Amino acid sequence: MxxxxxxxxxxxxxxxxxxxxxxxxxxxxxxxxxxxxxxxxxxxxxxxxxxxxxxxxxxDDEFGFPGEEPYTRGVYPTMYRGRLWTMRQYAGMGTAEETNERYRYLIDEGQTGLSMAFDLPTQMGYDSDDGMAAGEVGKSGVAIDSIHDMETVFDGISLDDVSTSMTINAPASILLAMYIAVGDRQGVDREQLRGTIQNDVLKEYVARNTYIYPPEPSMRIITDIFEFCAAEVPNFNTISISGYHIREAGSSAAQEIAFTLGDGIEYVERALDAGLAVDEFAPQLSFFFASYNNIFEEVAKFRAARRMWAKIMEERFDADDPDSKKLKFHTQTAGSTLTAQQIDNNIVRVAYQALAGVLGGTQSLHTNGKDEALALPTEESVRTALRTQQILAHESGAADTIDPLAGSYYVENLTDELEQEAFDILDSVDDRGGMLQAIEDQWVQREVQDVAFERQREIDEGERVIVGVNEYEVDEEAEVDIEEVTEEDQRRQRERLQDVKDERDDGPVEDALAALHDAAEGDDNLMPYIIDAVKAEATTGEIADAMRDVFGEHQGGAAL
Known part of the structure; x- marks a missing residue:
């Protein structure tokens, strides 16, 4: 140059x-x-x-133009000059009614996309009345036990008017089936359904541990979703390959890129092994990254990841469709950086992290509420978080030109360094037999833990300043409102579930679950059977159990 x-x-x-x-x-x-x-x-x-x-x-080779390979400068020719990123605030309150109320509030406040947070039992494939769910119903998000809960969440919200992201992994097939079934009941053509399911099980074994089945059947379910959606729900992103949780577990920025793209490589290879053509499903792949406080490192990370994925898809998988090579991603500001001390400082942290996501070319963005280190965010803090995005979009100038930090000698150098380091890590993954094998051997987990340990040591010894925590502390903290899910809320959810079980026709439920069980034992695509079970009013736990009976359950701490 x-x-x-x-x-x-x-x-x-x-x-x-x-x-x-x-x-x-x-x-x-x-x-x-x-x-x-x-x-x-x-x-x-x-x-x-x-x-x-x-x-x-x-x-041309390393930078290019927006919308052209290698997509360093963005995946669309006009980027935010044509359309702003989707402002997708992550939300899910204890009950379906409360979640619907929060969604309507956010839409009224100008949110342009919905993002569902599910409670822990739902994420693990348990119903709210299961003994394993005790004390956790509605705590980390909304409890979804049946299609009735999903219908309530979207009461008055037409699914052809919104794009919905669902942070759900092991039971993603079930929750997607419920969403499709609600769309069917609303009369919405399946081709009009838009959104994303996270559906990334590999990172669960690394970072979050909300898995159900062992890896092999989990990968089968994922590829079944790829195949089904390519034919039936072509505008729905079938997976959000998530580096966010790997970063939140303590990884470096280069590790976040490498392990995320490594998971993506594993999913593509499994889909190809299942007989799918790369250009049939790859355009529906999407990614999910964290955005941390160091603006320049984060911008360089996003640019490097985009360029790397284009190279990987072309050189490793011979993808021909340009959309197969575009790394489209959602960004969430970094929850682990939020502090319980001086929580107003979190507003500033979130704003800088959001700026980094926008300067890096994200397709959608969630900004955390200032109180999320303490509890579910209040309406006031959610509004402030959304206003942060709106001010960034309309007042900062950051959205007025494409890739505004391109050409910065520092940013370009850092982009190159992160790309090279991430490719070196991917080489180590390949040397260990691929991402799944590296996870099985606990190598990925150890690499992340080493970085996390060193970071915490730096904080403990004062080498890394966390404002309000180990420097610039104050003696008194202001009182804050806390959103709480009460035992009464949990009791009502269990009662609603019991009403569903009492009022439904058990015959169709049993038939649908038996058909799903048989399909799991064979090699049919599971999605049509899961949708049938959902429409028959089978519950999340019953559908998950039908597959547990065939696939078994992964035991944490055991070899994968």
Whole structure:
């Protein structure tokens, strides 16, 4: 991109600047600290970047234009000048009625996409009346026990008017089936349904542990969803391959890229092994990343990930459709950076993290509420979080030009460094037999844990400043309102579930569950059977159990 002779002149001029201008200032005043590094990767940040740090690389091959390979500068030609990112606030209250109320509130406040948070029993495939659900019903999101709960969540909200993201993994097939069934009841054509299911089980074994089945049947279910949706629900993203939770578990930015794309590679390979053509399902793949406080590192991370995925899909999988090579991603601001101390500081953290996501070219964005270190966010804090996005969109200027940090010698250099480090990690994954094998061997988990341990050590010893926690502390904290799910709320949910079981016709339920059980023993695509069971009013737990009987249940801590 720069002439070699010009670069030589710049190097010479820099050396002269260091000797004549910088040197006397350093001798007299020094700098704030001896070494500056990026947030989690520990890349040393140089004092000054010049064209010499970008080098002689060709513009077209490494940067290109928005909407063209290698998509470093964005996956769409107009980006936010054509359409703003989807403002998709993650929400799910204890009951379906409360969640519907919160969704209507957010839509009225200008939210442009819905995002469902589910309670822990739902995420694990248990009904609210199961003994395993005791004390957890509605605590981390909405309890969805049957199609009636899903209908209540979307009461008065037409599914052809909204895009809905569902943070659900092991039972993703069941919750997607419920969403499709609600759309059918509303009279919405399946091709009009838009949204995303997370559906990323591999990262559950690494970071979250909300799995149900062992890896092999889990991968089968995922590829069944790919196949079914390509034919029936073509505008629904069938997986959100999630680096967010890997980062929240403590990974570095480069590890977040590498392990996320590594999971993506594993899913593509499994789909190809199942007989699917890459360009039939790859356009429906999407990704999910965290955005942390170091703006430049995060922007570089997003740009590097985009460029890497385009190379991987073309060079490794011979994808031909341009949409198969576009890394489209959702971003959530980093929950683990929020502090219970001085919670108003979290508004500032979230704003900077959101800015990084937008400067990095995200397709949709969730901004955390300031009180999420304490409990489910209140309406007031959710509104502030949404207003953060709206101010960013309409007042900051960040959405007015495409990839505005492109050409920054620092950002381009950091993009290259993160890409190279992430590819090196992927090489190590391949050397260990692929992502699933690396997870089975606990190598991925150990790599993440090592970074997390070092980060915590730095905080404990004061090497890393967390404002309001280990520096700039105050003696008193302001009182805050807390959203709580009461035992009465949980009791009402169990009663509603019992009403469903008492009033339904058990014959069709039993027939549908038996058919699903038989399909699981065979090799039919499971999605039509799951949808039939949902429409017969089988519950989340009953459908999950029909597959548990065939597939078994993964035991945490055991070899995968």
């Amino acid at each position: 720069f002439d070699p002779d010009d670069l030589a002149d710049i190097r010479s001029a820099k050396e002269e600047w260091e000797d004549e201008t910088l040197g006397p200032t350093l001798d007299r005043f020094g700098e704030r600290k001896e070494t500056f590094t990026t947030d989690t990767d520990g890349h040393e940040v140089d004092r000054l970047y010049t064209p010499d740090d970008v080098g002689e690389r060709g513009y």
